[in-house]
Amino acid sequence: MGATGAAAAERVKIEWWYAISGKLGETVQQLISDFNKSQDKYEVVGTHKGNYEETMAAMVAAYRVNQQPAILQSAERGFMTMLNSGAIIPADELMAKQGYKIDWNDFVKPVAGFYIVNGKPAALPFNSSTPILWYNADAFKAAGFDAPADTWQDLEKQLYALKEKKVTDCPMALPGDYQWSLIENYSAINDQPFGTKANGYAGLDTEFVYNKTSVVGQVARLKKWIDDGVLKIAGQGVSPISLYTSGTCASIINSTASHSAVEADAKFKWSAAVMPHEEGVQPKNSTIGGAALWAIKGKPEEVQAGVAAFFNYVAQPNVQEWWSKSTGYVPVTNAAYAKMKQEGYFKDHPTREIAIEQLSRGEPNDNSRGFRFGNHNQATAILLEEMQAVWTGKKTPQEALDSSVKRGNEILRQYEKLHAGK
Numbered sequence: 016m017g018a019t020g021a022a023a024a025e026r027v028k029i030e031w032w033y034a035i036s037g038k039l040g041e042t043v044q045q046l047i048s049d050f051n052k053s054q055d056k057y058e059v060v061g062t063h064k065g066n067y068e069e070t071m072a073a074m075v076a077a078y079r080v081n082q083q084p085a086i087l088q089s090a091e092r093g094f095m096t097m098l099n100s101g102a103i104i105p106a107d108e109l110m111a112k113q114g115y116k117i118d119w120n121d122f123v124k125p126v127a128g129f130y131i132v133n134g135k136p137a138a139l140p141f142n143s144s145t146p147i148l149w150y151n152a153d154a155f156k157a158a159g160f161d162a163p164a165d166t167w168q169d170l171e172k173q174l175y176a177l178k179e180k181k182v183t184d185c186p187m188a189l190p191g192d193y194q195w196s197l198i199e200n201y202s203a204i205n206d207q208p209f210g211t212k213a214n215g216y217a218g219l220d221t222e223f224v225y226n227k228t229s230v231v232g233q234v235a236r237l238k239k240w241i242d243d244g245v246l247k248i249a250g251q252g253v254s255p256i257s258l259y260t261s262g263t264c265a266s267i268i269n270s271t272a273s274h275s276a277v278e279a280d281a282k283f284k285w286s287a288a289v290m291p292h293e294e295g296v297q298p299k300n301s302t303i304g305g306a307a308l309w310a311i312k313g314k315p316e317e318v319q320a321g322v323a324a325f326f327n328y329v330a331q332p333n334v335q336e337w338w339s340k341s342t343g344y345v346p347v348t349n350a351a352y353a354k355m356k357q358e359g360y361f362k363d364h365p366t367r368e369i370a371i372e373q374l375s376r377g378e379p380n381d382n383s384r385g386f387r388f389g390n391h392n393q394a395t396a397i398l399l400e401e402m403q404a405v406w407t408g409k410k411t412p413q414e415a416l417d418s419s420v421k422r423g424n425e426i427l428r429q430y431e432k433l434h435a436g437k
């Protein structure tokens with residue numbers, strides 16, 4: 016236990032801005048409390064700054080006036096923005112300088128592969144997730160199915176059967192971040208290029224190409240499902256995951272981090288499965304979502320030492336195990352995963368292992384390793400805007416994707432111009 020009273024007042028304060036809320040945000044505060052109690056030198060102070068985009072915007076504004084936090088939680092699609100910002104201390108550099116030895120090779124391959132640059136980690140993987148297929152086992156059984164099908168073609172038949180047999184008026188809910196699960200991860204799993212240059216890993220002169228792949232057919236499929244009442248878009252004030260947990264919709268493709276919400280709110284027999292793939296395709300690994308912890312420049316040496324101590328604490332197998340069990344995020348180290356497996360945790364909680372197995376499927380290649388695009392947030396906003404035009408019938412899938420790629424490539428060229436040579 017750490018010190019209290021007068022001694023606590025002498026602690027070095029470490030400011031951390033984070034972006035997850037609800038039950039997950041409560042778990043973040045518990046993590047902070049546990050770290051603060053584990054030693055008496057540092058006090059991490061966590062502040063929720065809104066969603067990932069809002070937290071990033073707050074960070075940019077604060078950095079300009081030297082009011083930045085010591086630690087920032089930033090989403091995976093902000094990776095290139097953070098990496099080339101000039102505002103970060105690479106994680107390996109920070110840890111080595113402060114005398115900590117972390118086995119970076121122990122981090123789960125698809126997770127480590129995303130955050131490692133030139134063999135060294137730029138940030139500490141923290142809340143890593145991937146989309147999986149959640150389903151109402153009672154509803155699927157009532158329609159005559161033991162589980163969702165492996166392919167999109169057979170899953171489509173099941174979803175239409177759920178509606179035709181009047182088991183449910185809503186076979187599937189459209190996730191809020193569908194561009195991540197149903198377009199980006201769809202591309203990775205089906206071994207389709209999202210962009211050139213290994214999806215940005217091989218250079219800033221990458222270009223989006225998802226308007227020339229089977230993504231066009233995927234968007235057309237989703238549009239048909241929406242039109243036929245098979246796929247439901249959440250209304251104002253209703254979260255997509257609540258359409259599933261309330262029993263309104265029989266399935267949803269959503270983050271494995273939805274475990275905390277599903278376990279708390281679903282009153283039916285629920286389960287989960289890997290994401291479907293196209294017929295005739297050998298499915299690849301899915302890609303990670305979530306975020307990492309970045310050490311921010313401009314803080315005194317004693318604060319940097321505290322950041323390193325906190326990073327070291329978060330990376331411990333027992334902390335990773337607790338975090339994964341409490342949230343549904345995947346354990347980011349092999350040691351934590353092995354510990355959970357050895358204890359039989361996944362026998363009692365089989366849906367918790369689906370994400371890990373899906374992430375670890377096969378060897379990641381240029382199409383499935385992940386996405387490293389400059390200003391990825393802006394390009395994502397454009398894609399979502401164009402998809403909205405498809406859902407409302409204003410554009411065809413091909414027209415919307417062509418426009419999204421063209422506008423997205425302009426964003427990439429702007430970023431390349433600013434950061435070429437870094």
